Amino acid sequence: MHYLSTRGGDDKLSFEEVSERFEYTEQPFTLPCQAILQGLAPNGGLYIPSEIPQLPANWETEWANLPFEELAYNLTSLFVPESSIPADDLKELIKNSYSTFRHAERTPITQVGSNRYILELFHGPTFAFKDVALQFLGNLFEYFLKRRNAGKKAGEARHKLTIVGATSGDTGSAAIYGVRGKEDISIFILHPKGRVSPIQEAQMTTVLDSNVHNCAVKGTFDDCQDIVKSLFSDKEFNDKHKLGAVNSINWARILSQITYYFYSYLQAKKQTPSDSQIQFVVPTGNFGDILAGFYAKKLGLPSQPMVIATNANDILTRFWKSGVYEKYDSNQHVQPVDAAVQVSEGASDGKQALAVVGGVKATLSPAMDILVSSNFERLLWYIVLESMVDGNQVAASAQVNEWMNELKSNGRFSVPEAALNVFRRDFKAARVSDEETTQTIKQYFSEPEKGFGSYTVDPHTAVGLKAAGVNAPDSNTYQICLATAHAAKFSEAVEHALKDQSQFNFEKDVLPKEFHGLMDKQRRVIDIDGIAPELTKEVIESKASKEAAEGNVGV
Numbered sequence: 280m281h282y283l284s285t286r287g288g289d290d291k292l293s294f295e296e297v298s299e300r301f302e303y304t305e306q307p308f309t310l311p312c313q314a315i316l317q318g319l320a321p322n323g324g325l326y327i328p329s330e331i332p333q334l335p336a337n338w339e340t341e342w343a344n345l346p347f348e349e350l351a352y353n354l355t356s357l358f359v360p361e362s363s364i365p366a367d368d369l370k371e372l373i374k375n376s377y378s379t380f381r382h383a384e385r386t387p388i389t390q391v392g393s394n395r396y397i398l399e400l401f402h403g404p405t406f407a408f409k410d411v412a413l414q415f416l417g418n419l420f421e422y423f424l425k426r427r428n429a430g431k432k433a434g435e436a437r438h439k440l441t442i443v444g445a446t447s448g449d450t451g452s453a454a455i456y457g458v459r460g461k462e463d464i465s466i467f468i469l470h471p472k473g474r475v476s477p478i479q480e481a482q483m484t485t486v487l488d489s490n491v492h493n494c495a496v497k498g499t500f501d502d503c504q505d506i507v508k509s510l511f512s513d514k515e516f517n518d519k520h521k522l523g524a525v526n527s528i529n530w531a532r533i534l535s536q537i538t539y540y541f542y543s544y545l546q547a548k549k550q551t552p553s554d555s556q557i558q559f560v561v562p563t564g565n566f567g568d569i570l571a572g573f574y575a576k577k578l579g580l581p582s583q584p585m586v587i588a589t590n591a592n593d594i595l596t597r598f599w600k601s602g603v604y605e606k607y608d609s610n611q612h613v614q615p616v617d618a619a620v621q622v623s624e625g626a627s628d629g630k631q632a633l634a635v636v637g638g639v640k641a642t643l644s645p646a647m648d649i650l651v652s653s654n655f656e657r658l659l660w661y662i663v664l665e666s667m668v669d670g671n672q673v674a675a676s677a678q679v680n681e682w683m684n685e686l687k688s689n690g691r692f693s694v695p696e697a698a699l700n701v702f703r704r705d706f707k708a709a710r711v712s713d714e715e716t717t718q719t720i721k722q723y724f725s726e727p728e729k730g731f732g733s734y735t736v737d738p739h740t741a742v743g744l745k746a747a748g749v750n751a752p753d754s755n756t757y758q759i760c761l762a763t764a765h766a767a768k769f770s771e772a773v774e775h776a777l778k779d780q781s782q783f784n785f786e787k788d789v790l791p792k793e794f795h796g797l798m799d800k801q802r803r804v805i806d807i808d809g810i811a812p813e814l815t816k817e818v819i820e821s822k823a824s825k826e827a828a829e830g831n832v833g834v
Protein backbone atom coordinates (compact mmCIF):
# COMPACT_ATOMS: atom_id res chain seq x y z
CA MET A 280 0.00 0.00 0.00
CA HIS A 281 1.31 3.41 -0.97
CA TYR A 282 -0.28 6.69 -2.01
CA LEU A 283 -0.41 8.30 -5.44
CA SER A 284 -1.59 11.64 -6.78
CA THR A 285 -4.97 12.12 -8.46
CA ARG A 286 -3.11 14.02 -11.18
CA GLY A 287 -0.49 11.42 -11.89
CA GLY A 288 3.28 11.59 -11.66
CA ASP A 289 5.71 9.10 -10.25
CA ASP A 290 5.69 9.86 -6.58
CA LYS A 291 4.61 7.06 -4.32
CA LEU A 292 4.22 8.21 -0.76
CA SER A 293 4.09 6.26 2.47
CA PHE A 294 1.34 6.82 5.04
CA GLU A 295 3.68 8.94 7.15
CA GLU A 296 4.57 11.16 4.22
CA VAL A 297 1.01 11.52 3.06
CA SER A 298 -0.27 12.38 6.54
CA GLU A 299 2.11 15.27 6.65
CA ARG A 300 1.12 16.79 3.36
CA PHE A 301 -0.36 20.00 4.57
CA GLU A 302 -2.27 21.36 1.64
CA TYR A 303 -3.68 24.62 2.90
CA THR A 304 -7.15 25.09 1.51
CA GLU A 305 -9.53 26.15 4.20
CA GLN A 306 -12.71 27.37 2.58
CA PRO A 307 -13.35 29.28 0.48
CA PHE A 308 -10.07 28.75 -1.28
CA THR A 309 -10.24 27.87 -4.91
CA LEU A 310 -8.04 25.31 -6.57
CA PRO A 311 -5.71 27.72 -8.36
CA CYS A 312 -4.64 29.18 -5.03
CA GLN A 313 -3.52 25.84 -3.72
CA ALA A 314 -0.83 25.28 -6.24
CA ILE A 315 1.49 27.90 -4.82
CA LEU A 316 1.18 26.56 -1.34
CA GLN A 317 3.48 24.07 0.22
CA GLY A 318 2.81 20.42 0.45
CA LEU A 319 0.48 19.78 -2.41
CA ALA A 320 1.49 17.01 -4.75
CA PRO A 321 3.96 18.61 -7.16
CA ASN A 322 1.28 18.57 -9.85
CA GLY A 323 -1.41 19.99 -7.56
CA GLY A 324 -3.23 16.71 -7.05
CA LEU A 325 -4.45 15.01 -3.90
CA TYR A 326 -3.15 11.74 -2.57
CA ILE A 327 -5.20 8.56 -2.68
CA PRO A 328 -4.40 4.99 -1.65
CA SER A 329 -2.96 2.87 -4.46
CA GLU A 330 -5.52 0.14 -3.79
CA ILE A 331 -8.68 -0.49 -1.79
CA PRO A 332 -7.90 -3.10 0.85
CA GLN A 333 -10.08 -6.13 1.55
CA LEU A 334 -12.24 -6.52 4.61
CA PRO A 335 -12.28 -9.87 6.39
CA ALA A 336 -15.08 -11.97 4.82
CA ASN A 337 -17.14 -12.16 7.99
CA TRP A 338 -16.61 -8.57 9.17
CA GLU A 339 -20.32 -7.91 9.60
CA THR A 340 -20.73 -10.55 12.30
CA GLU A 341 -17.24 -10.29 13.80
CA TRP A 342 -17.29 -6.51 14.13
CA ALA A 343 -20.94 -6.15 15.14
CA ASN A 344 -20.28 -5.57 18.83
CA LEU A 345 -16.86 -3.97 18.80
CA PRO A 346 -16.32 -0.74 20.71
CA PHE A 347 -15.62 2.29 18.52
CA GLU A 348 -11.86 2.24 19.16
CA GLU A 349 -11.43 -1.38 18.13
CA LEU A 350 -13.45 -0.87 15.00
CA ALA A 351 -11.34 2.21 14.27
CA TYR A 352 -8.18 0.15 14.66
CA ASN A 353 -9.45 -2.62 12.37
CA LEU A 354 -10.29 -0.13 9.64
CA THR A 355 -7.32 2.23 10.02
CA SER A 356 -4.78 -0.58 10.04
CA LEU A 357 -5.98 -1.65 6.59
CA PHE A 358 -4.44 1.56 5.26
CA VAL A 359 -1.51 1.95 7.66
CA PRO A 360 1.05 -0.83 7.34
CA GLU A 361 2.93 -1.94 10.45
CA SER A 362 6.09 -0.58 8.85
CA SER A 363 4.52 2.89 9.22
CA ILE A 364 3.09 2.41 12.70
CA PRO A 365 3.40 -0.84 14.68
CA ALA A 366 0.03 -2.33 15.72
CA ASP A 367 0.35 -1.63 19.44
CA ASP A 368 1.32 1.98 18.83
CA LEU A 369 -1.60 2.51 16.45
CA LYS A 370 -4.01 0.98 18.95
CA GLU A 371 -2.73 3.24 21.70
CA LEU A 372 -2.89 6.29 19.44
CA ILE A 373 -6.51 5.58 18.52
CA LYS A 374 -7.47 4.88 22.12
CA ASN A 375 -6.00 8.21 23.23
CA SER A 376 -7.70 10.06 20.38
CA TYR A 377 -11.21 9.06 21.45
CA SER A 378 -10.71 9.07 25.22
CA THR A 379 -11.46 12.81 24.99
CA PHE A 380 -15.01 12.08 23.80
CA ARG A 381 -17.80 12.47 26.33
CA HIS A 382 -20.02 9.66 25.10
CA ALA A 383 -19.12 6.03 25.85
CA GLU A 384 -20.07 5.07 22.30
CA ARG A 385 -18.12 8.04 20.83
CA THR A 386 -20.48 8.42 17.83
CA PRO A 387 -23.91 7.09 18.90
CA ILE A 388 -27.06 7.00 16.79
CA THR A 389 -30.46 8.29 17.93
CA GLN A 390 -33.70 7.43 16.22
CA VAL A 391 -35.74 10.51 15.30
CA GLY A 392 -38.33 8.99 12.99
CA SER A 393 -39.69 5.60 11.97
CA ASN A 394 -37.04 5.32 9.24
CA ARG A 395 -34.52 7.90 10.32
CA TYR A 396 -31.54 8.06 12.66
CA ILE A 397 -29.23 10.89 13.58
CA LEU A 398 -25.55 9.97 13.84
CA GLU A 399 -24.23 12.24 16.59
CA LEU A 400 -20.70 13.23 15.68
CA PHE A 401 -20.48 16.08 18.18
CA HIS A 402 -19.40 14.39 21.40
CA GLY A 403 -15.76 15.41 21.01
CA PRO A 404 -14.04 18.24 22.90
CA THR A 405 -15.27 21.08 20.65
CA PHE A 406 -18.77 19.73 19.93
CA ALA A 407 -18.20 19.34 16.18
CA PHE A 408 -17.58 16.37 13.92
CA LYS A 409 -14.12 17.65 12.97
CA ASP A 410 -12.95 16.44 16.38
CA VAL A 411 -13.21 12.83 15.17
CA ALA A 412 -10.47 13.50 12.64
CA LEU A 413 -8.44 16.20 14.38
CA GLN A 414 -8.06 14.41 17.70
CA PHE A 415 -6.53 11.55 15.70
CA LEU A 416 -4.42 13.81 13.47
CA GLY A 417 -2.95 15.71 16.44
CA ASN A 418 -1.84 12.46 18.01
CA LEU A 419 -0.46 11.24 14.72
CA PHE A 420 1.70 14.36 14.32
CA GLU A 421 2.91 14.00 17.88
CA TYR A 422 3.77 10.35 17.30
CA PHE A 423 5.79 10.99 14.14
CA LEU A 424 7.64 13.94 15.68
CA LYS A 425 8.47 11.97 18.81
CA ARG A 426 9.88 9.19 16.71
CA ARG A 427 12.03 11.57 14.71
CA ASN A 428 13.23 13.38 17.80
CA ALA A 429 13.98 10.22 19.77
CA GLY A 430 17.48 10.24 21.23
CA LYS A 431 18.02 13.97 20.67
CA LYS A 432 20.10 15.54 23.41
CA ALA A 433 19.18 18.76 25.17
CA GLY A 434 20.04 21.74 22.99
CA GLU A 435 20.20 19.67 19.83
CA ALA A 436 17.96 20.86 16.97
CA ARG A 437 14.57 19.14 17.01
CA HIS A 438 11.98 18.41 14.34
CA LYS A 439 9.12 20.81 14.84
CA LEU A 440 5.83 21.75 13.27
CA THR A 441 4.10 25.12 13.22
CA ILE A 442 0.45 24.88 12.29
CA VAL A 443 -1.07 28.04 10.89
CA GLY A 444 -4.68 28.54 9.92
CA ALA A 445 -7.46 31.05 9.54
CA THR A 446 -10.93 30.50 10.90
CA SER A 447 -14.26 32.21 10.72
CA GLY A 448 -15.04 30.52 14.01
CA ASP A 449 -16.26 26.99 13.55
CA THR A 450 -13.17 25.00 12.62
CA GLY A 451 -10.38 26.75 14.52
CA SER A 452 -11.22 25.24 17.87
CA ALA A 453 -11.18 21.64 16.61
CA ALA A 454 -7.66 22.20 15.27
CA ILE A 455 -6.55 23.83 18.52
CA TYR A 456 -7.95 21.01 20.65
CA GLY A 457 -6.25 18.51 18.35
CA VAL A 458 -2.73 19.73 19.17
CA ARG A 459 -2.97 21.55 22.49
CA GLY A 460 -0.18 20.64 24.85
CA LYS A 461 1.69 18.58 22.26
CA GLU A 462 5.46 18.68 22.30
CA ASP A 463 7.28 20.20 19.30
CA ILE A 464 4.03 21.44 17.76
CA SER A 465 2.76 24.99 17.99
CA ILE A 466 -0.41 26.33 16.49
CA PHE A 467 -1.39 29.83 15.39
CA ILE A 468 -5.05 30.33 14.53
CA LEU A 469 -6.06 33.68 13.06
CA HIS A 470 -9.60 34.92 13.48
CA PRO A 471 -11.14 38.25 12.52
CA LYS A 472 -11.30 40.29 15.71
CA GLY A 473 -14.84 40.77 16.96
CA ARG A 474 -16.38 38.92 14.00
CA VAL A 475 -16.55 35.44 15.47
CA SER A 476 -19.57 34.26 17.45
CA PRO A 477 -19.05 34.77 21.21
CA ILE A 478 -19.24 31.05 22.03
CA GLN A 479 -16.81 30.10 19.31
CA GLU A 480 -14.40 32.86 20.29
CA ALA A 481 -14.51 31.70 23.90
CA GLN A 482 -13.97 28.07 22.88
CA MET A 483 -10.74 28.99 21.13
CA THR A 484 -9.27 31.64 23.37
CA THR A 485 -9.80 29.89 26.70
CA VAL A 486 -7.29 27.21 25.72
CA LEU A 487 -4.27 28.32 27.70
CA ASP A 488 -1.66 25.72 26.71
CA SER A 489 1.63 27.41 25.93
CA ASN A 490 1.79 25.99 22.38
CA VAL A 491 -1.59 27.51 21.42
CA HIS A 492 -1.68 31.03 19.99
CA ASN A 493 -4.96 32.65 19.08
CA CYS A 494 -4.45 35.74 16.96
CA ALA A 495 -7.23 38.30 16.70
CA VAL A 496 -6.62 40.14 13.45
CA LYS A 497 -8.05 43.58 12.86
CA GLY A 498 -9.70 42.64 9.57
CA THR A 499 -12.07 40.18 7.96
CA PHE A 500 -11.94 36.39 7.59
CA ASP A 501 -10.71 36.86 4.03
CA ASP A 502 -7.88 39.05 5.33
CA CYS A 503 -6.93 36.26 7.73
CA GLN A 504 -6.88 33.76 4.87
CA ASP A 505 -4.76 36.09 2.76
CA ILE A 506 -2.24 36.42 5.57
CA VAL A 507 -2.03 32.64 5.90
CA LYS A 508 -1.62 32.20 2.14
CA SER A 509 1.13 34.76 2.17
CA LEU A 510 2.96 32.95 4.98
CA PHE A 511 2.74 29.62 3.19
CA SER A 512 4.08 31.04 -0.05
CA ASP A 513 7.09 32.63 1.67
CA LYS A 514 9.53 29.79 1.12
CA GLU A 515 12.18 31.01 3.49
CA PHE A 516 9.72 31.55 6.33
CA ASN A 517 8.05 28.28 5.59
CA ASP A 518 11.31 26.31 5.58
CA LYS A 519 12.40 27.90 8.82
CA HIS A 520 9.21 27.27 10.75
CA LYS A 521 7.95 24.10 9.03
CA LEU A 522 4.48 25.41 8.48
CA GLY A 523 1.62 22.98 8.37
CA ALA A 524 -2.13 23.15 7.91
CA VAL A 525 -4.75 20.75 9.10
CA ASN A 526 -7.44 21.15 6.47
CA SER A 527 -9.88 18.59 5.21
CA ILE A 528 -7.74 17.45 2.27
CA ASN A 529 -5.40 15.66 4.64
CA TRP A 530 -5.65 11.94 3.96
CA ALA A 531 -5.38 10.91 7.61
CA ARG A 532 -8.46 12.99 8.37
CA ILE A 533 -10.50 11.23 5.70
CA LEU A 534 -9.27 7.85 6.89
CA SER A 535 -10.30 8.43 10.49
CA GLN A 536 -13.82 9.36 9.40
CA ILE A 537 -14.48 5.98 7.77
CA THR A 538 -15.00 4.41 11.19
CA TYR A 539 -18.29 6.07 12.07
CA TYR A 540 -19.93 4.91 8.86
CA PHE A 541 -19.25 1.32 9.84
CA TYR A 542 -20.06 1.91 13.48
CA SER A 543 -23.44 3.52 12.82
CA TYR A 544 -24.30 0.94 10.17
CA LEU A 545 -23.66 -1.92 12.61
CA GLN A 546 -25.72 -0.20 15.33
CA ALA A 547 -28.62 0.54 12.99
CA LYS A 548 -28.66 -3.02 11.65
CA LYS A 549 -29.16 -4.31 15.18
CA GLN A 550 -32.25 -2.15 15.60
CA THR A 551 -33.90 -2.75 12.22
CA PRO A 552 -35.31 -5.82 10.39
CA SER A 553 -32.65 -8.21 9.11
CA ASP A 554 -33.29 -7.32 5.46
CA SER A 555 -33.22 -3.55 6.10
CA GLN A 556 -31.24 -1.23 3.82
CA ILE A 557 -29.18 1.71 5.06
CA GLN A 558 -28.79 5.10 3.42
CA PHE A 559 -26.40 7.81 4.61
CA VAL A 560 -27.25 11.50 4.32
CA VAL A 561 -24.33 13.89 4.70
CA PRO A 562 -24.29 17.70 4.98
CA THR A 563 -21.41 18.55 2.68
CA GLY A 564 -18.94 21.37 2.13
CA ASN A 565 -15.47 20.31 1.08
CA PHE A 566 -16.61 16.72 0.43
CA GLY A 567 -14.33 15.31 3.14
CA ASP A 568 -16.94 13.76 5.39
CA ILE A 569 -18.91 12.11 2.59
CA LEU A 570 -15.75 10.99 0.82
CA ALA A 571 -15.01 8.88 3.91
CA GLY A 572 -18.47 7.35 3.37
CA PHE A 573 -17.55 6.62 -0.23
CA TYR A 574 -14.40 4.80 0.92
CA ALA A 575 -16.51 2.88 3.44
CA LYS A 576 -18.73 1.77 0.57
CA LYS A 577 -15.76 0.86 -1.59
CA LEU A 578 -14.47 -1.28 1.26
CA GLY A 579 -17.76 -3.15 1.19
CA LEU A 580 -20.17 -1.34 3.50
CA PRO A 581 -23.65 -1.90 2.05
CA SER A 582 -25.37 1.42 1.51
CA GLN A 583 -28.04 2.83 -0.74
CA PRO A 584 -26.86 5.83 -2.80
CA MET A 585 -25.58 8.41 -0.30
CA VAL A 586 -27.24 11.80 -0.22
CA ILE A 587 -25.05 14.85 -0.71
CA ALA A 588 -26.80 17.68 1.13
CA THR A 589 -25.62 21.16 0.18
CA ASN A 590 -26.75 24.63 1.19
CA ALA A 591 -27.07 27.47 -1.34
CA ASN A 592 -23.43 26.88 -2.24
CA ASP A 593 -24.56 24.03 -4.40
CA ILE A 594 -21.83 23.21 -6.91
CA LEU A 595 -22.25 19.48 -6.15
CA THR A 596 -26.02 19.47 -6.56
CA ARG A 597 -25.69 21.38 -9.84
CA PHE A 598 -23.11 18.85 -11.00
CA TRP A 599 -25.40 15.97 -10.07
CA LYS A 600 -28.16 17.46 -12.21
CA SER A 601 -26.12 18.53 -15.22
CA GLY A 602 -22.74 16.81 -15.31
CA VAL A 603 -21.18 20.26 -15.40
CA TYR A 604 -18.83 21.14 -12.55
CA GLU A 605 -18.98 24.89 -12.51
CA LYS A 606 -17.62 27.32 -9.98
CA TYR A 607 -20.26 29.98 -10.53
CA ASP A 608 -23.82 29.12 -11.41
CA SER A 609 -24.21 30.34 -14.98
CA ASN A 610 -27.98 30.39 -14.56
CA GLN A 611 -27.75 33.08 -11.92
CA HIS A 612 -27.41 36.68 -12.86
CA VAL A 613 -24.96 37.40 -10.04
CA GLN A 614 -21.57 36.16 -11.19
CA PRO A 615 -19.03 37.86 -9.02
CA VAL A 616 -15.42 37.85 -10.04
CA ASP A 617 -12.99 36.28 -7.64
CA ALA A 618 -12.34 38.26 -4.47
CA ALA A 619 -14.96 40.81 -5.37
CA VAL A 620 -17.29 41.64 -2.53
CA GLN A 621 -20.91 41.87 -3.47
CA VAL A 622 -23.84 42.09 -1.18
CA SER A 623 -27.10 41.86 -3.03
CA GLU A 624 -29.90 43.48 -1.11
CA GLY A 625 -33.56 42.63 -1.32
CA ALA A 626 -34.00 40.10 -4.09
CA SER A 627 -37.03 40.67 -6.29
CA ASP A 628 -39.08 37.85 -4.76
CA GLY A 629 -39.03 39.65 -1.43
CA LYS A 630 -37.01 36.99 0.36
CA GLN A 631 -33.89 38.02 2.16
CA ALA A 632 -30.96 37.84 -0.21
CA LEU A 633 -27.74 36.12 0.76
CA ALA A 634 -24.59 38.09 1.17
CA VAL A 635 -22.15 37.01 -1.51
CA VAL A 636 -18.45 37.35 -0.81
CA GLY A 637 -16.00 36.35 -3.54
CA GLY A 638 -18.75 34.21 -5.05
CA VAL A 639 -19.41 32.32 -1.79
CA LYS A 640 -22.88 32.78 -0.34
CA ALA A 641 -23.06 33.38 3.40
CA THR A 642 -25.65 30.92 4.75
CA LEU A 643 -26.92 29.70 8.11
CA SER A 644 -24.60 26.70 7.73
CA PRO A 645 -21.26 28.53 7.36
CA ALA A 646 -19.03 25.44 7.58
CA MET A 647 -20.47 24.40 4.22
CA ASP A 648 -20.01 27.75 2.48
CA ILE A 649 -17.64 26.88 -0.35
CA LEU A 650 -17.23 27.54 -4.06
CA VAL A 651 -15.60 24.28 -5.03
CA SER A 652 -15.32 21.11 -2.94
CA SER A 653 -11.63 20.25 -2.78
CA ASN A 654 -12.01 16.57 -1.95
CA PHE A 655 -14.37 16.00 -4.84
CA GLU A 656 -11.29 15.59 -7.02
CA ARG A 657 -10.63 12.29 -5.26
CA LEU A 658 -14.11 10.99 -6.06
CA LEU A 659 -13.76 12.12 -9.67
CA TRP A 660 -10.66 9.99 -10.01
CA TYR A 661 -12.60 6.87 -9.02
CA ILE A 662 -15.49 7.77 -11.31
CA VAL A 663 -13.13 8.15 -14.26
CA LEU A 664 -11.30 4.95 -13.36
CA GLU A 665 -14.53 3.00 -13.54
CA SER A 666 -16.38 4.65 -16.39
CA MET A 667 -13.84 5.97 -18.85
CA VAL A 668 -10.44 4.27 -18.75
CA ASP A 669 -11.02 0.59 -18.00
CA GLY A 670 -9.30 0.72 -14.64
CA ASN A 671 -6.11 2.32 -15.93
CA GLN A 672 -4.82 4.49 -13.06
CA VAL A 673 -2.42 6.51 -15.18
CA ALA A 674 -5.16 7.36 -17.66
CA ALA A 675 -7.56 8.28 -14.85
CA SER A 676 -5.03 10.75 -13.46
CA ALA A 677 -4.46 12.25 -16.90
CA GLN A 678 -8.20 12.86 -17.28
CA VAL A 679 -8.57 14.40 -13.81
CA ASN A 680 -5.57 16.58 -14.52
CA GLU A 681 -7.17 17.81 -17.74
CA TRP A 682 -10.45 18.67 -16.01
CA MET A 683 -8.73 20.44 -13.15
CA ASN A 684 -6.81 22.56 -15.62
CA GLU A 685 -10.09 23.40 -17.34
CA LEU A 686 -11.63 24.34 -14.02
CA LYS A 687 -8.68 26.59 -13.35
CA SER A 688 -8.77 28.37 -16.67
CA ASN A 689 -12.50 28.34 -17.51
CA GLY A 690 -14.14 27.93 -14.11
CA ARG A 691 -15.90 24.79 -15.33
CA PHE A 692 -15.65 21.38 -16.95
CA SER A 693 -18.21 18.81 -17.97
CA VAL A 694 -18.10 15.01 -17.83
CA PRO A 695 -19.47 12.44 -20.29
CA GLU A 696 -22.72 10.65 -19.58
CA ALA A 697 -21.01 7.39 -18.60
CA ALA A 698 -19.18 9.21 -15.80
CA LEU A 699 -22.29 11.03 -14.65
CA ASN A 700 -24.19 7.73 -14.52
CA VAL A 701 -21.61 6.21 -12.20
CA PHE A 702 -21.83 9.27 -9.97
CA ARG A 703 -25.63 9.07 -9.89
CA ARG A 704 -25.53 5.36 -9.15
CA ASP A 705 -23.60 6.03 -5.93
CA PHE A 706 -24.99 9.43 -4.88
CA LYS A 707 -28.06 11.57 -4.75
CA ALA A 708 -27.90 15.30 -4.15
CA ALA A 709 -30.13 18.06 -2.82
CA ARG A 710 -29.79 21.78 -2.23
CA VAL A 711 -31.37 23.20 0.90
CA SER A 712 -32.15 26.88 1.39
CA ASP A 713 -31.75 28.88 4.61
CA GLU A 714 -35.49 29.05 4.89
CA GLU A 715 -35.81 25.27 4.71
CA THR A 716 -32.98 24.95 7.21
CA THR A 717 -34.85 27.13 9.70
CA GLN A 718 -38.09 25.24 9.11
CA THR A 719 -36.35 21.93 9.66
CA ILE A 720 -34.85 23.05 12.98
CA LYS A 721 -38.36 24.08 14.00
CA GLN A 722 -39.94 20.85 12.80
CA TYR A 723 -37.58 18.54 14.69
CA PHE A 724 -37.99 20.61 17.82
CA SER A 725 -41.72 21.16 17.91
CA GLU A 726 -43.32 18.60 15.62
CA PRO A 727 -41.32 15.39 15.93
CA GLU A 728 -42.72 12.34 14.19
CA LYS A 729 -45.34 10.58 16.32
CA GLY A 730 -43.68 8.39 18.92
CA PHE A 731 -40.36 10.25 18.84
CA GLY A 732 -39.03 12.97 21.11
CA SER A 733 -38.22 16.59 20.36
CA TYR A 734 -34.66 17.06 19.07
CA THR A 735 -32.74 20.30 18.67
CA VAL A 736 -30.48 20.21 15.60
CA ASP A 737 -27.80 22.60 14.44
CA PRO A 738 -28.22 24.27 11.02
CA HIS A 739 -25.74 21.96 9.23
CA THR A 740 -27.50 18.88 10.52
CA ALA A 741 -30.81 20.46 9.49
CA VAL A 742 -29.57 20.75 5.90
CA GLY A 743 -29.01 16.99 5.96
CA LEU A 744 -32.38 16.22 7.52
CA LYS A 745 -34.19 18.29 4.94
CA ALA A 746 -32.32 16.57 2.11
CA ALA A 747 -33.18 13.22 3.70
CA GLY A 748 -36.87 14.09 3.53
CA VAL A 749 -36.58 15.05 -0.12
CA ASN A 750 -34.95 11.70 -0.89
CA ALA A 751 -37.07 9.56 1.44
CA PRO A 752 -36.76 5.98 0.19
CA ASP A 753 -39.02 2.92 0.63
CA SER A 754 -40.16 1.66 4.01
CA ASN A 755 -37.43 -0.95 4.21
CA THR A 756 -34.66 1.64 4.01
CA TYR A 757 -33.38 3.43 7.09
CA GLN A 758 -31.61 6.74 6.75
CA ILE A 759 -28.65 7.72 8.89
CA CYS A 760 -28.27 11.50 8.87
CA LEU A 761 -24.90 12.78 10.04
CA ALA A 762 -25.11 15.45 12.74
CA THR A 763 -21.96 17.47 12.20
CA ALA A 764 -22.25 19.94 15.08
CA HIS A 765 -23.98 20.42 18.40
CA ALA A 766 -26.81 22.95 18.30
CA ALA A 767 -25.10 25.11 20.94
CA LYS A 768 -22.23 25.80 18.55
CA PHE A 769 -24.52 27.64 16.16
CA SER A 770 -26.73 29.21 18.77
CA GLU A 771 -27.78 32.21 16.68
CA ALA A 772 -29.36 30.18 13.89
CA VAL A 773 -30.99 27.83 16.39
CA GLU A 774 -32.34 30.59 18.62
CA HIS A 775 -33.59 32.44 15.57
CA ALA A 776 -35.42 29.35 14.29
CA LEU A 777 -37.00 28.62 17.66
CA LYS A 778 -37.68 32.13 18.90
CA ASP A 779 -41.47 31.71 18.64
CA GLN A 780 -41.56 28.37 20.43
CA SER A 781 -42.75 29.23 23.92
CA GLN A 782 -41.50 25.94 25.35
CA PHE A 783 -37.97 26.53 23.99
CA ASN A 784 -35.30 27.50 26.46
CA PHE A 785 -31.77 27.73 25.03
CA GLU A 786 -30.02 27.30 28.38
CA LYS A 787 -32.13 24.32 29.33
CA ASP A 788 -32.66 22.64 25.94
CA VAL A 789 -29.38 23.22 24.19
CA LEU A 790 -26.50 24.56 26.25
CA PRO A 791 -24.26 21.69 27.41
CA LYS A 792 -22.88 21.90 30.92
CA GLU A 793 -19.36 22.22 29.51
CA PHE A 794 -20.34 25.62 28.12
CA HIS A 795 -21.54 26.94 31.47
CA GLY A 796 -19.13 29.57 32.70
CA LEU A 797 -17.17 29.41 29.44
CA MET A 798 -17.66 33.11 28.79
CA ASP A 799 -16.06 34.03 32.12
CA LYS A 800 -13.02 31.80 31.84
CA GLN A 801 -9.55 33.26 31.51
CA ARG A 802 -8.51 33.95 27.93
CA ARG A 803 -5.27 34.44 26.05
CA VAL A 804 -5.29 36.26 22.72
CA ILE A 805 -2.63 38.03 20.70
CA ASP A 806 -3.96 41.16 19.02
CA ILE A 807 -2.65 41.70 15.52
CA ASP A 808 -3.20 45.27 14.62
CA GLY A 809 -3.39 45.05 10.84
CA ILE A 810 -3.48 42.82 7.82
CA ALA A 811 0.11 43.19 6.65
CA PRO A 812 1.50 39.62 6.75
CA GLU A 813 4.69 40.96 8.35
CA LEU A 814 2.80 41.62 11.57
CA THR A 815 1.77 37.98 11.88
CA LYS A 816 5.24 36.80 10.89
CA GLU A 817 6.72 38.88 13.70
CA VAL A 818 4.39 37.22 16.18
CA ILE A 819 5.38 33.74 15.01
CA GLU A 820 9.08 34.67 15.00
CA SER A 821 8.93 36.05 18.49
CA LYS A 822 7.11 33.03 19.90
CA ALA A 823 9.54 30.70 18.13
CA SER A 824 12.61 32.45 19.49
CA LYS A 825 11.09 32.48 22.94
CA GLU A 826 10.66 28.72 22.71
CA ALA A 827 14.19 28.36 21.35
CA ALA A 828 15.52 30.33 24.29
CA GLU A 829 13.75 27.89 26.56
CA GLY A 830 15.79 25.09 24.99
CA ASN A 831 13.25 23.82 22.53
CA VAL A 832 15.18 24.40 19.32
CA GLY A 833 13.32 23.82 16.09
CA VAL A 834 14.65 22.63 12.77
Ligand SMILES: *Cc1c(COP(=O)(O)O)cnc(C)c1O
Pocket residue numbers: 407408409449450527562563564565566567568569646647739763764
Ligand atom coordinates in the same frame (compact mmCIF):
# COMPACT_ATOMS: atom_id res chain seq x y z
C1 LIG B 1 -16.68 21.10 8.20
C2 LIG B 1 -18.11 20.97 8.47
C3 LIG B 1 -19.01 20.44 7.52
C4 LIG B 1 -18.59 20.05 6.11
O1 LIG B 1 -17.74 18.95 6.09
P1 LIG B 1 -16.94 18.58 4.75
O2 LIG B 1 -16.04 17.49 5.13
O3 LIG B 1 -16.20 19.84 4.37
O4 LIG B 1 -17.94 18.21 3.73
C5 LIG B 1 -20.33 20.32 7.86
N1 LIG B 1 -20.78 20.70 9.08
C6 LIG B 1 -19.95 21.21 10.02
C7 LIG B 1 -20.51 21.63 11.33
C8 LIG B 1 -18.59 21.36 9.76
O5 LIG B 1 -17.78 21.88 10.69
